[in-house]
Amino acid sequence: MLLINGLYQIRPRRLAFRNDYCLSCAAPRRVIQVRTFDVWYLFWIPLLPLGFWKRWFCTVCGHQPHAGTKIRRPFKWAGLAVLVTLSIMSWGASISPDFYVGSWVFRIGAPIGAAILLLHLIYAPQGPSLKEMLESVQPATETVCPFCGIQMILSPQCCCPSCGVVRR
Numbered sequence: 001m002l003l004i005n006g007l008y009q010i011r012p013r014r015l016a017f018r019n020d021y022c023l024s025c026a027a028p029r030r031v032i033q034v035r036t037f038d039v040w041y042l043f044w045i046p047l048l049p050l051g052f053w054k055r056w057f058c059t060v061c062g063h064q065p066h067a068g069t070k071i072r073r074p075f076k077w078a079g080l081a082v083l084v085t086l087s088i089m090s091w092g093a094s095i096s097p098d099f100y101v102g103s104w105v106f107r108i109g110a111p112i113g114a115a116i117l118l119l120h121l122i123y124a125p126q127g128p129s130l131k132e133m134l135e136s137v138q139p140a141t142e143t144v145c146p147f148c149g150i151q152m153i154l155s156p157q158c159c160c161p162s163c164g165v166v167r168r
């Protein structure tokens with residue numbers, strides 16, 4: 001049975017904005033912090049209030065800016081271990097007549113797959129880290145609220161007197 005469940009995010013309120021590096025867009029982006037009251041639901045029936053939650057969202061793609069998009073390297077190493085194990089097992093086991101083609105597919109395919117994955121792990125560029133990406137992001141400097149278009153109060157922190165959004 002399919003359990004339809006999820007989160008209702010009620011009364012979203014914009015709290016802050018800043019410039020950040022969005023991993024989904026792979027570019028520096030404007031992100032906004034939104035606070036919602038979350039309620040867990042099962043079959044559209046709100047059951048469990050989870051309280052207020054704050055999350056940052058990219059204004060271009062709508063994703064959370066630091067949510068990972070690529071397969072992480074530890075998973076690739078695990079995949080390599082599986083392929084190596086499959087290679088050893090397929091060469092260690094004798095070929096059964098009713099699985100003749102399949103056995104050879106494993107015997108040849110698994111080592112080739114392992115070799116390609118190993119070369120990829122060794123030679124693929126790891127890319128700059130998120131920390132290096134963040135150093136390329138210019139901090140937000142505007143003094144006019146991007147949502148209301150009015151002058152923000154500059155002390156103690158840059159804040160919009162109308163909507164209350166804070167520049168980070």
Ligand SMILES: [Zn+2]
Nearest residue numbers: 022025058061
């Ligand atoms: Zn984005």
Ligand SMILES: [Zn+2]
Nearest residue numbers: 145148160163
């Ligand atoms: Zn405002």
